Amino acid sequence: MGVALEKLPGIVERFPGGSVAITRLDQAINLARSNSLWPLMFGTKCCAIEMLMATGASHHDLSRFGAEVARASVRQADLMVIAGAIVKKMAPRMRLLYEQMAEPRYVIATGSCAISGGPFMYNSYTVVRGADEVIPVDVYVPGCPPRPEAFFWGLLTLQRMIREGETIREPGIRRKPVMAALPEDVTIHEIRKEIRGTLIDENVIDVEKSANEKPWAQKVREWIRKASSR
Amino acid sequence: MAGTRGLRSSRRALRQPSRPAPRVSRRRLAGVSVAQRLSGRVHAGAAEVSVQVRTLDELLHAPLIADSELTTQEYLVNMGPQHPIAHGSLRVVLRLDGETVKHVIPVPGYVHRGVEKMCEHLTYRQIVPYTDRLDYLSAIMNNWAVARMVEAAAGIPTNYRIETIRTIMAELQRLQSHALWWGVTGMDLGAYTAFLYGFREREIIGEIFEETIGARLTMNYIQPGGLMYDIKPDFAAKVKKLLPYLKDCIEQYETLLSGNVIFQERLRNIGMIDGARALALGCTGPILRASGVPYDLRAAEPYGMYGKVQFNVVVGAVGDCWDRYYVRLEEMRESIRIIEQLIDNIPEGPIATLRYNDDIILPEGLHYGHVETARGVFGVLAASDGTSKTPYRLHFRSPNFNNLWVVTAIAAGWRIADFIAIQSSLDLVIPDIDR
Numbered sequence: 001m002g003v004a005l006e007k008l009p010g011i012v013e014r015f016p017g018g019s020v021a022i023t024r025l026d027q028a029i030n031l032a033r034s035n036s037l038w039p040l041m042f043g044t045k046c047c048a049i050e051m052l053m054a055t056g057a058s059h060h061d062l063s064r065f066g067a068e069v070a071r072a073s074v075r076q077a078d079l080m081v082i083a084g085a086i087v088k089k090m091a092p093r094m095r096l097l098y099e100q101m102a103e104p105r106y107v108i109a110t111g112s113c114a115i116s117g118g119p120f121m122y123n124s125y126t127v128v129r130g131a132d133e134v135i136p137v138d139v140y141v142p143g144c145p146p147r148p149e150a151f152f153w154g155l156l157t158l159q160r161m162i163r164e165g166e167t168i169r170e171p172g173i174r175r176k177p178v179m180a181a182l183p184e185d186v187t188i189h190e191i192r193k194e195i196r197g198t199l200i201d202e203n204v205i206d207v208e209k210s211a212n213e214k215p216w217a218q219k220v221r222e223w224i225r226k227a228s229s230r
Numbered sequence: 231m232a233g234t235r236g237l238r239s240s241r242r243a244l245r246q247p248s249r250p251a252p253r254v255s256r257r258r259l260a261g262v263s264v265a266q267r268l269s270g271r272v273h274a275g276a277a278e279v280s281v282q283v284r285t286l287d288e289l290l291h292a293p294l295i296a297d298s299e300l301t302t303q304e305y306l307v308n309m310g311p312q313h314p315i316a317h318g319s320l321r322v323v324l325r326l327d328g329e330t331v332k333h334v335i336p337v338p339g340y341v342h343r344g345v346e347k348m349c350e351h352l353t354y355r356q357i358v359p360y361t362d363r364l365d366y367l368s369a370i371m372n373n374w375a376v377a378r379m380v381e382a383a384a385g386i387p388t389n390y391r392i393e394t395i396r397t398i399m400a401e402l403q404r405l406q407s408h409a410l411w412w413g414v415t416g417m418d419l420g421a422y423t424a425f426l427y428g429f430r431e432r433e434i435i436g437e438i439f440e441e442t443i444g445a446r447l448t449m450n451y452i453q454p455g456g457l458m459y460d461i462k463p464d465f466a467a468k469v470k471k472l473l474p475y476l477k478d479c480i481e482q483y484e485t486l487l488s489g490n491v492i493f494q495e496r497l498r499n500i501g502m503i504d505g506a507r508a509l510a511l512g513c514t515g516p517i518l519r520a521s522g523v524p525y526d527l528r529a530a531e532p533y534g535m536y537g538k539v540q541f542n543v544v545v546g547a548v549g550d551c552w553d554r555y556y557v558r559l560e561e562m563r564e565s566i567r568i569i570e571q572l573i574d575n576i577p578e579g580p581i582a583t584l585r586y587n588d589d590i591i592l593p594e595g596l597h598y599g600h601v602e603t604a605r606g607v608f609g610v611l612a613a614s615d616g617t618s619k620t621p622y623r624l625h626f627r628s629p630n631f632n633n634l635w636v637v638t639a640i641a642a643g644w645r646i647a648d649f650i651a652i653q654s655s656l657d658l659v660i661p662d663i664d665r
Contacts, residue, residue, distance in 0.1 A: 042312050044319045044341050045661050046366035046447055053414070057429030072314045084661075090319060090340045093311055119360065123348045145447055 027163065033078075033104065034162035037067040037155070040077035042097065045084025047111040047145040052083060060148040065155055074100040079158075082137070083145075085113035087126040091134045098135040106162065107131075108154050110141040118144060302328035311340045315418060315650050318660030322637070324649070331649050334641040336634055342664040349624040354380050354454055354590045354612075357624070361610075362448040364628060365662035367407040368603035371400050373452035378533060379599025379610045380454035383592045390535075391579035392456050397534040398469070398572055399442075399451060400601075401565040405476060406435040407604035408558045408565075411657045415555065416487055418654040419496055424487050431479050438468055454590060456582025466573050473566050473573075480562055488559070497551040501652035503640045504549055511639060512632040515606025517656060520557045521549030527602035539571045551655040558657075589619055605629040605657055630662040 043052050052070065055062045062068045071077040074097050086094055098105065109131050112118025117129040131137060138161060141154035211217055305326045311319035319340040325333040345364065349357050354376065361372035374396060381388060413428020436446050442461055443449045451458050487493055505523040518525055526543040528536040544560040546553030584590075594616030600609035606629025612621040633656050641649050 041314050050447055058426040059433040120343045123351045124344045126342055126344050
C-alpha cells in the first residue's frame with residue numbers, strides 16, 4: 001500500500017478476500033439518500049412554477065436526478081424546496097412543516113425572495129427577509145426566478161453535500177464538501193493510481209501461468225502426450 | 231370534438247344526487263346586442279340576485295341540513311395553505327357534512343407582501359416589475375395595464391409597432407398560460423399525462439420569450455411609452471412556424487383529455503354559476519364568459535391592436551366546470567387567430583416613444599388602466615398628487631381576487647372531489663389574490 005492509502009484509512013477499506021473498496025457503509029447509505037430525495041409539494045409564489053412544476057415536467061425531467069417523487073404530505077418527504085417569498089403569516093406554518101418532516105431533512109431555498117426577501121426587501125411590512133430566519137437552509141439557488149438548470153445545479157450540490165457530509169455514525173454534523181479534507185501531500189490522482197495498481201495486483205490473473213501451475217493441468221498434458229504417441 | 235359535445239345529453243339523463251339545479255342563462259340572452267345584454271344583466275343582477283355577504287361567525291354557526299339519511303357529523307377541515315390544489319398557498323376552510331361541502335370559507339393572506347403599499351415608494355417605471363410578481367402567468371399583460379394607465383394619464387403616445395408587438399406578446403402569453411392551466415387541471419383531476427403535455431407547449435412558447443426578453447417567467451417587457459427590448463429579426467418567422475404546431479397541439483389536447491369520459495363526468499354539470507351571479511360577484515375572464523356573459527375587454531373596449539383584428543368572444547352555455555374548461559381551449563384557438571392576423575404586418579418604427587430615464591409625473595387625480603389578462607380584467611388605479619414621481623396611493627384590481635369568491639357562492643352542496651374540480655377550473659393564482 002502506498003502513501004495515499006495509509007493516510008486515508010477511513011475511506012479505503014480492505015475486503016477479506018483481498019481487494020479494496022473505497023467506501024464505508026455510511027457512505028453507501030449517504031449515496032442512496034442523495035439519489036432518492038423526495039421533495040415536498042410546497043410552493044408559495046412564482047418560483048414554484050419553475051422549481052417544482054417545470055423541472056418535473058417533460059422538458060427538464062427532474063427524475064434524471066432521482067428526485068421526481070413529489071409528495072403532498074410532509075411526513076413522506078425529506079426535501080423542502082422553499083419556492084417563493086415567506087411572509088409573516090406563512091412563517092409559523094413553514095416551521096411546522098419543517099418540523100413534521102422525517103429526519104434527515106434537507107432544505108433548498110430558491111429565488112431571491114426565499115434567500116433575502118429579494119424585491120420585497122425594502123418597504124415591505126410582511127415579508128420575512130430570508131427563509132433562513134425561520135428554518136435552517138442547506139443550499140441557496142439565486143435568481144428571480146432561477147432557471148431550472150440552476151435548480152438542478154443546486155440539487156446536485158445538495159447531493160454532493162449529502163454524500164460527503166453527515167453520516168449515520170455522526171448524525172447532526174454537516175460538513176461542506178471540500179477537497180481540503182485530503183492530506184496536503186496527497187492528490188486525487190495519486191489515490192486513483194494506487195487503487196488501480198492495487199486492484200490490478202490483487203485481482204488480475206495471468207491465465208496462461210495459472211493454467212500451467214494447476215495440478216490437473218499436468219495430468220491433462222500427459223494424457224495428450226500419450227494419446228498423440230499412440 | 232362534435233362527438234364529445236354530444237355526450238352532454240346522456241350525462242343529463244343519469245340519475246344525480248341532490249344538487250343545485252343548473253341555471254341556463256344563454257337562452258335568456260338571445261336577441262339583444264352586447265351592450266344591451268351587459269347593461270341589462272347588470273341591472274337585472276342588482277334587482278334579482280343578491281350576493282349574500284355573511285360573516286365568518288354566521289357561516290360557522292349556520293344550521294346544518296343533512297342531505298342523506300345516514301347519520302353524519304359536522305366537520306371543519308382546513309385545505310391548505312400547503313395543499314396541492316392550493317396552487318400556491320391559499321387556505322380554504324371547508325364546513326363538511328359527511329363528504330358534502332356545506333360552506334367554504336377562503337382565508338387569503340399567506341403570500342401578502344404589501345405590494346400596493348410598496349408601490350407608494352416607487353416611480354411608475356419601478357412599479358412595472360412588481361406587477362410581474364402578482365399574476366406571474368400573465369406577467370406581460372399586467373405590465374400592459376400599468377403602461378396603459380400611465381400613457382392615458384400622462385398623454386404619452388405610442389405607435390403601431392409598439393402596439394402590434396404588445397398584442398402579439400400578450401396573446402402568446404395567453405396561449406402559454408392556458409396551456410399550463412390545461413396541464414395542471416389534468417393533474418389535479420388525476421391525469422398526470424396532461425401535465426407533461428401542457429408543459430411541453432409552455433416551454434416551446436417560453437423559448438420565444440426567452441430569446442426576446444431574456445426571462446422565462448417574470449417578464450418585464452412592456453414599459454410606459456414603449457417596450458424594453460426590440461424583437462429579434464427572426465421573431466416573426468419563429469412565431470409563424472410555431473402557430474401550426476400549436477393548432478395541432480390543441481387537437482391533441484382534445485383527443486387526449488376532452489374526450490375522456492372520466493374527465494367529462496368530473497366536469498360536466500359541476501359548479502354551475504349563472505351570468506347574473508357571476509357579474510354580481512365581480513368575476514371576469516373565462517369564468518364570466520363560461521356563464522354566458524360575452525364580456526371581454528378586448529372586444530368591449532378595444533385596446534392595442536384588438537380593434538383591428540377579427541376574433542370571437544367565446545361564450546359558454548351553462549357555466550359549469552366543463553364550460554370553463556372549453557372556453558379556455560377555444561380561447562387558445564382565438565389567440566392563434568389574432569396572432570396570425572398580426573404577425574405578417576409588424577410595422578417599422580421606434581420601440582419606445584419615451585426615453586427610459588425621463589421622469590413621469592401624472593396630473594393630479596385618479597387614473598385607471600386595465601387589460602384583459604388570461605384570468606380576467608386586471609386594473610391599476612393610481613391616485614397622484616400632481617407633483618411627485620411616485621403615486622400617492624395605488625390599488626390593483628386583480629381578477630383572481632374576485633374569481634376566488636365564486637367558490638363561496640357555488641361550492642355548497644357538492645362533494646369534496648367536485649370542489650377540487652371547481653377550484654381547479656377557476657384557475658386561481660394566489661399571489662394575485664393576496665398581492
